[in-house]
Amino acid sequence: MLRKKIAVLLLSAAMAMTMLSGCGDNTAKEDEKAATEDQNKDDASEAKEEEADEAEKAPVEDGEYWVDFNTDSGMFHENPDFDGGKATLIVEDGKMTVHITLNSKNIVQLFLGTAKDAQKDGADLIDPSGTETIEYTDGSEPEEVYTFDVPVKKLDEEFDLALIGTKGKWYDHKVSVSNPVAK
Numbered sequence: 001m002l003r004k005k006i007a008v009l010l011l012s013a014a015m016a017m018t019m020l021s022g023c024g025d026n027t028a029k030e031d032e033k034a035a036t037e038d039q040n041k042d043d044a045s046e047a048k049e050e051e052a053d054e055a056e057k058a059p060v061e062d063g064e065y066w067v068d069f070n071t072d073s074g075m076f077h078e079n080p081d082f083d084g085g086k087a088t089l090i091v092e093d094g095k096m097t098v099h100i101t102l103n104s105k106n107i108v109q110l111f112l113g114t115a116k117d118a119q120k121d122g123a124d125l126i127d128p129s130g131t132e133t134i135e136y137t138d139g140s141e142p143e144e145v146y147t148f149d150v151p152v153k154k155l156d157e158e159f160d161l162a163l164i165g166t167k168g169k170w171y172d173h174k175v176s177v178s179n180p181v182a183k
Contacts, residue, residue: 057094059155065089065180067155069100072174076163079103079145081136089152089180096152098177101132105146107163112151115162115170126150152177 069078069087078087079101088099110126111118118125128146135142150161158176165171 058091058096060089060091060180062091062093064183065091066183067098067177067181068179069098070176070178071161075103076107076171076173077103079132079134081134082132082145087177088183089177090149096155096177097149098152099129099147099149101134101147102145105131105144106165107146107148108166109164110148110150111162111164111170112160113162114160115172118162118164118170155180 065088066083066086067089071077078085082101087101090097090099105128108128111123112126113123117123126148129149130147131144132147133142133144153159156176156178158174161173161175162170163173
């Protein structure tokens with residue numbers, strides 16, 4: 001009877017040790033797997049950051065350029081009677097900004113993104129950067145209009161640019177900046 005108790009006790013101890021050592025191996029493997037996944041995530045994040053840095057660097061040297069400011073709207077576009085209808089691309093430290101001159105003071109703010117996002121708390125709205133006086137080629141009275149400075153990540157790539165007018169309604173538009181020619 002004592003032998004049976006000792007045998008059962010030893011067998012139980014052996015089984016417990018086997019199970020514990022098996023768990024340890026799995027835990028080690030899981031820890032190794034988690035570490036590998038974390039490293040892969042870190043590598044992917046670094047690659048995305050590098051891509052973002054490359055995307056943000058201007059494909060042209062620092063300076064000022066005439067550019068086409070293309071929009072999906074007949075009402076929202078560069079003023080054709082100002083500087084031949086060309087916008088100005090300003091590149092400083094590899095970052096691009098397009099300076100656009102509109103047709104009036106009816107557009108009061110812009111937003112780099114969609115109209116829906118522009119209405120969220122904390123949205124980074126773009127106010128007019130100034131005004132220009134337009135001398136119209138058709139003989140109309142000169143008019144003071146708004147100008148805006150809009151960040152540009154890439155040339156020749158369409159992006160969302162929402163606007164709000166004097167009536168207080170946001171509108172979605174697609175725009176792009178292309179064909180830089182040094183001033």
